[in-house]
Amino acid sequence: AQSVTQPDIHITVSEGASLELRCNYSYGATPYLFWYVQSPGQGLQLLLKYFSGDTLVQGIKGFEAEFKRSQSSFNLRKPSVHWSDAAEYFCAVGPSGTYKYIFGTGTRLKVLA
Amino acid sequence: DVKVTQSSRYLVKRTGEKVFLECVQDMDHENMFWYRQDPGLGLRLIYFSYDVKMKEKGDIPEGYSVSREKKERFSLILESASTNQTSMYLCASSSDTRSGNTIYFGEGSWLTVV
Numbered sequence: 001a002q003s004v005t006q007p008d009i010h011i012t013v014s015e016g017a018s019l020e021l022r023c024n025y026s027y028g029a030t031p032y033l034f035w036y037v038q039s040p041g042q043g044l045q046l047l048l049k050y051f052s053g054d055t056l057v058q059g060i061k062g063f064e065a066e067f068k069r070s071q072s073s074f075n076l077r078k079p080s081v082h083w084s085d086a087a088e089y090f091c092a093v094g095p096s097g098t099y100k101y102i103f104g105t106g107t108r109l110k111v112l113a
Numbered sequence: 114d115v116k117v118t119q120s121s122r123y124l125v126k127r128t129g130e131k132v133f134l135e136c137v138q139d140m141d142h143e144n145m146f147w148y149r150q151d152p153g154l155g156l157r158l159i160y161f162s163y164d165v166k167m168k169e170k171g172d173i174p175e176g177y178s179v180s181r182e183k184k185e186r187f188s189l190i191l192e193s194a195s196t197n198q199t200s201m202y203l204c205a206s207s208s209d210t211r212s213g214n215t216i217y218f219g220e221g222s223w224l225t226v227v
Contacts, residue, residue: 043221105154
């Protein structure tokens with residue numbers, strides 16, 4: 001069955017430090033891949049997405065993600081975290097040709113001043 | 114910008130009540146979705162609609178129904194609310210998720226059933 005795993009439930013980093021959030025998926029072919037961010041009490045906002053081509057994808061707010069086919073991973077990174085990045089982050093996969101995207105359980109990011 | 118509007122942000126309902134959650138999108142999107150979000154469980158798909166008057170069950174449809182009479186509006190109905198339906202409900206839309214198009218979310222509706 002298709003699945004998405006975000007192994008880290010909570011991550012705490014200091015402001016200015018680098019960040020990497022992990023995402024692994026299980027799917028036979030390469031699906032569409034997404035990262036969303038959810039600020040407290042709000043809906044989800046798209047950070048970036050990968051369809052094909054260049055495996056390093058740039059997104060909004062200084063985020064990037066790298067697709068690694070051999071590891072079935074799509075990890076999100078940011079070189080220097082800002083306090084406003086504190087939020088919950090969701091990885092999602094969309095198997096080609098289907099309506100349903102599958103979301104991970106989320107990683108909650110805390111940023112220390 | 115795409116806007117997905119959920120009319121009620123916070124609701125408190127009694128057990129057994131019929132509850133309507135309304136959602137409107139302004140981008141002429143074909144696909145609309147209702148998700149439920151619970152801590153530690155992520156987003157779970159309740160129902161989706163790929164076109165007007167069309168609907169399909171998601172992963173957790175039990176206790177819910179939906180209605181899509183107009184393209185821009187997608188309603189989630191709890192026929193008889195129960196305490197285990199206390200949750201955050203997210204409506205979303207997309208032009209066509211089969212092609213990997215972005216899903217846009219509303220701000221969510223917090224439902225408490227007492």
